[in-house]
Amino acid sequence: MMGDLRRNQQRSIGxxxxxxxxxxxxxxxxxISSPSDDENDKKLVARATPVxxxxxxxxYMLPSENLPLSDFKDxxxxxxxxxxxxxxxxxxxxxxxxxxxxxxxxxxxxxxxxGTETSTPAESYYATLFHELxxxxxxxxxxxLPDLARLTV
Numbered sequence: 001m002m003g004d005l006r007r008n009q010q011r012s013i014g015x016x017x018x019x020x021x022x023x024x025x026x027x028x029x030x031x032i033s034s035p036s037d038d039e040n041d042k043k044l045v046a047r048a049t050p051v052x053x054x055x056x057x058x059x060y061m062l063p064s065e066n067l068p069l070s071d072f073k074d075x076x077x078x079x080x081x082x083x084x085x086x087x088x089x090x091x092x093x094x095x096x097x098x099x100x101x102x103x104x105x106x107x108x109x110x111x112x113x114x115g116t117e118t119s120t121p122a123e124s125y126y127a128t129l130f131h132e133l134x135x136x137x138x139x140x141x142x143x144x145l146p147d148l149a150r151l152t153v
Contacts, residue, residue, distance in 0.1 A: 015059035023050030054094075071121065072110045078126050087136050089129070096128045098135035105132040 025048045033043045054060055082089070088104040096107045113125040 015057045017052050017057055021052060021056040023052055025049065026051055072113065072125065073120075073122050074110075075122055075126060078129075082129065082133070085133065085136075087133060096132055098132045100135075103136065105129070105136055107132070 028047050028049060029044045030047065031042065032045050033041065037043065088102070090104055090106050091109050093106040093108060096105075098105050107125075107129060110125050111121075113121045113128070115121045115124060119127070
């Protein structure tokens with residue numbers, strides 16, 4: 001939830017949600033079990049809270065992070081494939097997403113992608129890029145379904 005704000009957090013810093021922006025609801029589970037309750041009788045309460053992305057809020061800037069930079073090596077084959085798609089790809093955001101209104105893909109800088117035990121930083125980057133490209137392709141492949149790009153794939 002990095003970059004997501006509740007309304008009271010926005011007000012406390014003098015920020016405001018832009019008119020027409022829609023909240024996303026997140027669900028928190030709170031354990032209300034008493035210490036004397038049996039481990040198998042755990043009691044949870046669910047609470048839905050509306051949050052807004054930092055991009056939807058005027059007067060708020062995400063704190064800069066000193067993210068570790070990876071030793072990123074481009075994959076020539078993937079780069080050739082992506083360049084042939086003529087997709088608008090913008091680097092420099094704090095998260096990866098497809099923006100249907102501008103028909104653009106937004107990604108963090110390549111060097112901010114990190115590897116795991118099973119993938120390199122480049123593999124993580126291209127997996128994320130190709131995922132976002134599926135949203136972009138859905139608009140062109142099935143234009144009669146304008147809400148398709150908002151579906152979670």
